[in-house]
Amino acid sequence: MNNLNHAVGRESYYVYDFNFSLMNRKGKMSARQKQKGRLLDEAFGRYDTRAIQKDSMRIFERLLAKSSSSLELHSDNHPAYRRAIKGMPGGNRVVHSITSSKLARNFRNRLFAINHTDMLTRHQLGTFKRETIAFAKNIVAMMESFVLLATQKNYLRARFTKKHKRDPLAHLESPAMAIGLRDKVQSFREFYRNRISIHHVKLSSDWQDLFDSTSLASRRTVRAYAGI
Numbered sequence: 001m002n003n004l005n006h007a008v009g010r011e012s013y014y015v016y017d018f019n020f021s022l023m024n025r026k027g028k029m030s031a032r033q034k035q036k037g038r039l040l041d042e043a044f045g046r047y048d049t050r051a052i053q054k055d056s057m058r059i060f061e062r063l064l065a066k067s068s069s070s071l072e073l074h075s076d077n078h079p080a081y082r083r084a085i086k087g088m089p090g091g092n093r094v095v096h097s098i099t100s101s102k103l104a105r106n107f108r109n110r111l112f113a114i115n116h117t118d119m120l121t122r123h124q125l126g127t128f129k130r131e132t133i134a135f136a137k138n139i140v141a142m143m144e145s146f147v148l149l150a151t152q153k154n155y156l157r158a159r160f161t162k163k164h165k166r167d168p169l170a171h172l173e174s175p176a177m178a179i180g181l182r183d184k185v186q187s188f189r190e191f192y193r194n195r196i197s198i199h200h201v202k203l204s205s206d207w208q209d210l211f212d213s214t215s216l217a218s219r220r221t222v223r224a225y226a227g228i
Contacts, residue, residue, distance in 0.1 A: 004128075005021060013117070070095050071094045077098050
């Protein structure tokens, strides 16, 4: 199992950061599934039960480092987020607002930006659908597919296709335009025209592992692309 941790601008809908947390399987299982789970645990060990807390903390720390003063953070009531904020350096600068996951997930919900991203992810990426034969074979493959989705969402399309009364520019501006990174919705060719070398940018540890196709926790072999 896995959990996608991602930070999305509440008003801009820009995907700022993300990583994955590998989780132990929970819920009802058949006898055969339980036996297979025991064999996997014996062979590879169990995943860290505090994975979401640790992985979310790294995202929060990176966001806080980019904030000039305080960081306004909205989340559901998952206890791992509260523990992450409490345990991170500078956690007192994080203004944490909690919205119940039981509330209607409509445009008025404070977490609509993140819910909207989740909806697009499940709709457009087969690897994130439930009961699918298109599942990714390892965590790197899942992250690579989400990178492409986040890139398209941030730069290559408007925030919404239809007009919104509360946000007159929602159907005209991309998330990147909303935060001042671009002055137009870019085409595929415009965005990918210039190739940026890995030596020209500094990646976070999570994104560097993704670029290197490294996943120490993966139970499947990850074959890195050697073309770069």
